[in-house]
Amino acid sequence: MAEISLFFKDLCSSTLRVENLVEMAKNIVVISNKLEKILPPGFFDVMEHLPIHLVHEALLGGPVQYKWMYPFERSIGKSKRGIKNKHRVEGCMAQVYLAKERFHFCSYYFDDYVSCLRNRPNRHDVTGNDPAVQSLSIFNQPGKGSKKRTLHKLTEKEKKSAELHVLLNCPEVQPFLDYFVSQYGHDQVFPSFITWYTNWKYYVWAPEHEDDVQVNFKLKASKLLYSTFCDCRRENIMPKFMFPDRWALLLKHLSTDETFKKRSEIGKMARASEKRGSLHTGGAISQVTRKERMEKELGRPVAVPEMFKVTHVKKSANPIEEERWIEPRAQETYDRYIRISQEYRSTLPLESQDRPFTQEENENLWKHSAGEPIRGSVYSYPEKAYQKKKSWYCGSSSSSFDGGDRETISAMESKIAYLNAELTAVAEREKKREEREKKREEEIAAAKEVENKRYAALQAQLTFLFESGNILPPCPASSNGSD
Structure with missing residues (x-):
């Protein structure tokens, strides 16, 4: 047939x-x-x-x-x-x-991938690839299967044989197969090539990505290993990837090493102290970024207390529900800011008490409300290496400062005023001295210009006498014509 x-x-x-x-x-x-x-x-x-x-x-x-x-x-x-x-x-x-x-x-x-009469393959054509389909060549055969095909569940051996058949008959995998045979030989193709190729596919990368892979691996692996060992040590459970003798040696080292025990005690004391981090509802967004977004949305500068309230009050779907702060420390700090700002406003002149605080006043009020900086940072204030300033505050009835503080502030203000006056006087004297120096330089320059003109005139007269042989003419400077 x-x-x-x-x-x-x-x-x-x-x-x-x-x-x-x-x-x-x-x-x-x-x-x-x-x-x-x-x-x-x-x-x-x-x-x-x-x-x-x-x-x-x-x-x-x-x-x-x-x-x-x-x-x-x-x-x-x-x-x-x-x-x-x-x-x-x-x-x-x-x-x-x-x-x-x-x-x-x-x-x-039509596009190339649209099946139509023009690009439809022949009914019995089982060779060649369809260029419109982007796939491996072994799966890109236009032929049709038998209409009498049935489903059959493969055993593990049949599944492995089918996977190996696909890999061995795929031209795209041929370079990897050649490399495997050169390293391990033909005898290892059936038992090991599938596993080796899977590992190669997932864990081998191009040389230009080597540095990025190393950096990310060290970062993520160190974090994962640190977290794993902390949990295992806290719960006294041996990790699955460790041998019992190695786990015993590690526990012995952690319990006897003086350096580790000292660092552990320091960390425990630090965690138990009140110098802790602050809770907030801002998520992973930094306060500086959130402040910029709020200013862009509102079209005006946003004060630190306003941003603090937004990021430290729990969100609620019910608008009439009472405000719930993220922690008592946040509510105490905000209440302290309200009290200090009211006291400061009462010290202002009557015509200035109704005006809103400036950005600098809000920042200074908040820094005093938040308390002393911890490791150079003020509570919920996006600023590093903050040095506290107190010269702005001169209240007379604040309960936050005692009499000694008020006297110190007053003395510092007087000293600052005296130094400012001295600085102004020095600047005036320096300005007058510079004006005198400038005027004297201008006079010297004018005198030099006159001398240069006179010298040029004399030079021209001498040149004329030498060239013509005449008697020396009268000096231009003399008005009576005498020698």
Whole structure:
């Protein structure tokens, strides 16, 4: 059957060669004899004997495409199957043909990945790749599977064999297979190549990414290892990746090493002290970034207390619900700020008490409300290395400062005023001295310019006398003409 199929395929090709037709005439006789051996005699009639004469017909008339009626009958048969109105057969066939032509014309404007009559593969074509599908070549076969296929659950051995078959027959994997064979040999392909290739795919990277991988691995691995050992040591549970003897040595080291014990005690005391971090509802966004966003949204500068209240009060869906602070420390600090700001406002002149605080006043009030800096940072204030300033405050009834503090502040203000006056006087004296120096330099420059002009005039007179040989003319500086 394969030989008779190839015979008709060669006979119906668009180009025929005489030498090929002569060879086909010899082969068709042998093919017919083979069929007679297999099939019963009743199967053969005049139609089965016809292929022997088709070669002679092709020798006389050339290619058979336009001599045989098979293509035209097949095309007319397709048109007949599209007839819907039996009373208008010719019109229906014409409409079907025009519709097919329109669809074919429009298909040229489709994208390559759209399946249509123009790019549809042949029904029995099982070779070649579809360029419109981006996939591995072994999975990019346009052929169709059998309609009688059934589902079958693979065993572990069958699954491994199928995976290995796919890898060995995929051209994209061939370089990795060659490298594996060169390192481990052909005997290890079946038992180890799948595992090796999986590890290679996930844990091997390009050389240009080596530095980035090392940095990220050290950072993430150190954090993970530190967290794992802290949990295991706290709960006294051995990690799964450690051997019992190694775990025993580690526990012995942690319990006897003096340096580690000292650092552990210092850390425990630090965690137990009140110098702790602050809770807030701002999430991972820093306070500086949140402040910039609030200023951009409101269109005005945002004071530190306003931002503090936004980031330290718990969010609630009910607007009439009472405010809930994230921690008592936050509420105490904000209440202290309200009290100090009211006391400071009472010390201002009457005409200035209704104005809003400036940005600097708000910052200074908040720094005094938050208390002493801890490690250079004020509570909930985005500033590093803060040095406290007290010269701005001069209240007379504040309960936050005693009498000694007020006297100190007053003395510092007086000293600052005296130093400012001294600085102004020094600046005035320096300005006058610079003016005198500038005036003297201008006088010297003018005198030099006069001397240069006089010298140039004398030089011109001397040159004239030497060139003409005349008597020396009178000096331009003398008004009476005497020597």
